[in-house]
Amino acid sequence: MANVVWHKKLRILLDLTRDDLDHPDYPGLWDLIYATDRFYGRRGVPVSERDLQCGGVCRDMGVDAPMHLRMRGGRREAVHERREDEERHTAPMSDEHKAYQERILRAAEEGGFSGDSEVRTRIGRTWIQTDTLVEGADGRRIGWEVQLSTIDESGLRGVRARAAKAAKNGITPAWHTDRAAYAQRNDTHWTRSDNLPAHVIARNGDLRIVSGFRVLDFWHCDTHALYPCPHGIRRCGKAHATPKPRDVLFDDMVRQTAAGTIVPIHFRAGTKVHRYWVTSADRDRLDDLNSNDTRLPPERDTAPATGASRNRPTCQPATHPLTVHAPQDLPYIPALPLQQPAPAIETAPPALVEHPGHSSRAADNTTGLPSDLITLQKAADDAHRKLQQLHDHDERAQQRQVWRQAAQAAQAAVTYYARTKRLNRHEVEARLRQLVRNSGRSDAQTAASSGA
Numbered sequence: 001m002a003n004v005v006w007h008k009k010l011r012i013l014l015d016l017t018r019d020d021l022d023h024p025d026y027p028g029l030w031d032l033i034y035a036t037d038r039f040y041g042r043r044g045v046p047v048s049e050r051d052l053q054c055g056g057v058c059r060d061m062g063v064d065a066p067m068h069l070r071m072r073g074g075r076r077e078a079v080h081e082r083r084e085d086e087e088r089h090t091a092p093m094s095d096e097h098k099a100y101q102e103r104i105l106r107a108a109e110e111g112g113f114s115g116d117s118e119v120r121t122r123i124g125r126t127w128i129q130t131d132t133l134v135e136g137a138d139g140r141r142i143g144w145e146v147q148l149s150t151i152d153e154s155g156l157r158g159v160r161a162r163a164a165k166a167a168k169n170g171i172t173p174a175w176h177t178d179r180a181a182y183a184q185r186n187d188t189h190w191t192r193s194d195n196l197p198a199h200v201i202a203r204n205g206d207l208r209i210v211s212g213f214r215v216l217d218f219w220h221c222d223t224h225a226l227y228p229c230p231h232g233i234r235r236c237g238k239a240h241a242t243p244k245p246r247d248v249l250f251d252d253m254v255r256q257t258a259a260g261t262i263v264p265i266h267f268r269a270g271t272k273v274h275r276y277w278v279t280s281a282d283r284d285r286l287d288d289l290n291s292n293d294t295r296l297p298p299e300r301d302t303a304p305a306t307g308a309s310r311n312r313p314t315c316q317p318a319t320h321p322l323t324v325h326a327p328q329d330l331p332y333i334p335a336l337p338l339q340q341p342a343p344a345i346e347t348a349p350p351a352l353v354e355h356p357g358h359s360s361r362a363a364d365n366t367t368g369l370p371s372d373l374i375t376l377q378k379a380a381d382d383a384h385r386k387l388q389q390l391h392d393h394d395e396r397a398q399q400r401q402v403w404r405q406a407a408q409a410a411q412a413a414v415t416y417y418a419r420t421k422r423l424n425r426h427e428v429e430a431r432l433r434q435l436v437r438n439s440g441r442s443d444a445q446t447a448a449s450s451g452a
């Protein structure tokens with residue numbers, strides 16, 4: 001038996017523990033569905049060809065488990081047609097699993113967060129069932145799913161779909177296991193602890209996560225580097241990140257994911273995408289690394305979440321290397337990508353207007369690009385390179401703003417130049433980048449080879 005039934009035709013879940021099946025908008029729903037099911041039965045329609053399926057663990061695991069309805073002692077019941085489906089429900093939760101649920105809730109509470117086990121979150125006409133849900137800061141919700149070696153592998157059906165559904169609906173999926181084979185699956189962000197008995201899991205002592213968390217090592221690809229260049233055998237002069245395994249305490253993981261200081265990332269290595277948990281500082285730095293002028297890193301609140309104003313400060317850091325500003329008549333758009341298809345300006349960006357006489361007329365001899373454009377692009381590249389070399393969090397936040405402004409100024413200037421000259425903007429930008437980066441690259445290679 002199960003309490004939750006999925007109606008295939010109406011595409012709704014029915015909660016048999018509630019008088020109205022949890023559908024107050026449809027009075028008389030039970031009478032209608034029960035009468036229909038009985039009618040099918042009298043007509044000899046097989047259960048598998050009727051409208052009802054298990055909406056509980058069977059559905060969670062992606063199994064279509066046909067059900068029929070009956071009344072027993074005045075109680076409404078839904079019955080699985082197949083024994084194997086029924087057995088899926090009667091497998092008792094192990095003591096270890098319960099110990100994990102309790103540990104998650106206790107750790108969350110000690111960190112000032114609330115939570116609950118076996119939570120059903122309503123999503124439109126259906127639900128998401130979460131093993132243990134922690135309510136974190138800023139409306140963040142962490143959905144813990146514990147899959148221990150005591151279950152058989154059928155419990156792992158549909159992990160990717162379940163995790164994706166949770167993530168799509170605002171629940172960060174956090175799957176935990178004690179079996180190495182599960183942790184190596186790349187279908188969600190798994191964490192793993194050693195296989196421990198329930199009384200150890202329940203205790204207050206150290207419980208370690210031994211895989212799933214990484215520390216990112218940021219390094220510069222020159223002759224001093226410890227790692228080989230991920231893009232080839234030669235030194236490319238760029239910044240790279242290398243993930244290194246690191247143990248983390250389970251309780252810290254529960255609290256920091258709730259606080260948002262440990263976050264899931266996708267890490268691309270060649271053609272493979274890994275799923276790791278990292279600190280939010282490492283995630284921000286990786287975003288900086290993987291960004292470019294037209295795809296700037298997402299804006300993040302650097303101030304603590306509580307009571308912080310979401311408005312941007314009106315004054316900008318005074319550390320800008322050049323007198324370039326984002327065009328004043330362009331609204332500041334924190335949402336990305338930065339590259340606006342057709343900015344509604346016909347005036348030149350201030351960076352170009354400020355020197356109307358000479359420099360904007362001057363052009364590089366080989367490319368025909370105005371030297372102002374080259375200067376602005378160089379400034380943006382320099383700001384980005386400097387960002388990649390900084391380690392301190394606050395310095396990085398400030399330099400990120402510097403880069404953001406420099407990149408915006410360069411982009412706006414490219415747009416303006418392409419528009420006034422009636423050139424293809426994409427080609428102008430590609431030409432400009434090639435020009436600036438080739439000169440930058442030769443500098444970097446010189447620096448790299450002379451550093452030996």
Ligand SMILES: [Zn+2]
Nearest residue numbers: 002054058065
């Ligand atoms: Zn079922």
Ligand SMILES: [Zn+2]
Nearest residue numbers: 221229230236
């Ligand atoms: Zn490299």
